[in-house]
Amino acid sequence: MVPLAEAGVFGWLLGLFSFKLVSCLALAGAIFAIGAWGVLARRNVLVMLISVELMLNAVMLTFVSFSRALVNMGPQLSNPYAAEGGQIFALFIIAIAAAEAAVGLAIVISYFRNRQTVDTREIRAMKN
Amino acid sequence: MDLVDLVFVLSGLLCLGSACAIVTRKNPVYSVICMLPFFIGMTILFVLLSAPFLAAMQMMVYGGAILVVFLFVIMLINLRPEELKDDFSLQAYAPPAIVGGMLGGLILSFVRHGIPAESALDRAFSLPVVPDANNPHLARSMEMLGFGGHAPALGSIESISIPMFKQYVVPFELISLLIVVAVLGAVILAKKRV
Numbered sequence: 001m002v003p004l005a006e007a008g009v010f011g012w013l014l015g016l017f018s019f020k021l022v023s024c025l026a027l028a029g030a031i032f033a034i035g036a037w038g039v040l041a042r043r044n045v046l047v048m049l050i051s052v053e054l055m056l057n058a059v060m061l062t063f064v065s066f067s068r069a070l071v072n073m074g075p076q077l078s079n080p081y082a083a084e085g086g087q088i089f090a091l092f093i094i095a096i097a098a099a100e101a102a103v104g105l106a107i108v109i110s111y112f113r114n115r116q117t118v119d120t121r122e123i124r125a126m127k128n
Numbered sequence: 129m130d131l132v133d134l135v136f137v138l139s140g141l142l143c144l145g146s147a148c149a150i151v152t153r154k155n156p157v158y159s160v161i162c163m164l165p166f167f168i169g170m171t172i173l174f175v176l177l178s179a180p181f182l183a184a185m186q187m188m189v190y191g192g193a194i195l196v197v198f199l200f201v202i203m204l205i206n207l208r209p210e211e212l213k214d215d216f217s218l219q220a221y222a223p224p225a226i227v228g229g230m231l232g233g234l235i236l237s238f239v240r241h242g243i244p245a246e247s248a249l250d251r252a253f254s255l256p257v258v259p260d261a262n263n264p265h266l267a268r269s270m271e272m273l274g275f276g277g278h279a280p281a282l283g284s285i286e287s288i289s290i291p292m293f294k295q296y297v298v299p300f301e302l303i304s305l306l307i308v309v310a311v312l313g314a315v316i317l318a319k320k321r322v
Contacts, residue, residue: 012243018129019136019176021253027140027173031147033227038151041222046156046202050163053194054147057170060186068177069253071282080265081291083282087179088292094189095303099310101194105201106317112205 024065032058045111045118049104056097060090136176143169156207160198167191178257179283257282266290 038051067086280286
């Protein structure tokens with residue numbers, strides 16, 4: 001593998017197409033950005049919730065990548081379970097995503113039953 | 129480029145492509161169906177990152193539960209066709225502008241400050257995962273539980289469950305409390321008012 005400092009900008013960008021920590025983090029950042037775009041740009045509440053799931057998945061990917069890197073750092077760390085902690089918190093994120101989907105979809109169903117819409121342009125009962 | 133790089137690139141592209149499809153489809157049924165290749169790609173990535181138990185959990189909880197709940201709700205609320213049109217609130221050129229600006233800023237910072245050198249974490253990531261000879265805490269716990277003194281590999285059920293019930297037991301209990309509250313809240317919110 002070419003060292004990062006000798007590769008040049010485009011060589012460094014080409015180096016993202018291999019299995020490295022930087023490329024995992026770049027992939028997670030890209031997925032997070034796509035999810036944030038979905039939350040900002042879509043008007044359907046259901047698709048906004050799906051985009052939130054995308055962002056949570058990107059954060060999970062970051063946690064697991066750092067856990068894979070930290071398992072070889074070993075005795076230099078003060079936390080003896082630092083590597084396993086990344087995967088444990090990814091599991092916690094899965095649990096929180098399930099809870100968030102349940103509550104969010106319950107709110108969507110409850111709102112749709114009252115107003116017959118899931119469009120954010122129509123959801124303005126508390127405006128002004 | 130060896131096989132691991134190839135699998136990583138392919139599953140990463142699968143994730144990115146299906147994420148774009150999720151966001152850009154106008155019909156939410158297509159968005160939910162595009163979640164399935166996204167979760168398959170994430171599962172392959174987790175297996176590559178030596179987290180097999182987490183990959184199984186991802187496939188079960190996301191692909192098995194959350195996706196079905198989303199599909200179920202979409203069928204339940206029965207959208208009208210005219211609501212599916214004109215779904216984007218930003219202009220069509222805004223997302224490419226944002227991504228291009230971010231990429232341009234990255235390249236500009238490289239040109240001005242140079243490319244970051246490889247850190248200790250980068251080098252540690254490239255090493256193969258040894259079956260955790262350098263974690264004596266896990267080996268001691270396994271010996272206390274009567275499974276011999278060998279430390280489990282990263283990502284196995286043993287290596288996740290032992291720290292979860294030793295060091296991270298308070299967040300674990302708080303998660304269970306959160307799930308109870310979420311289930312009660314979902315039932316109360318979705319209950320039909322009389």
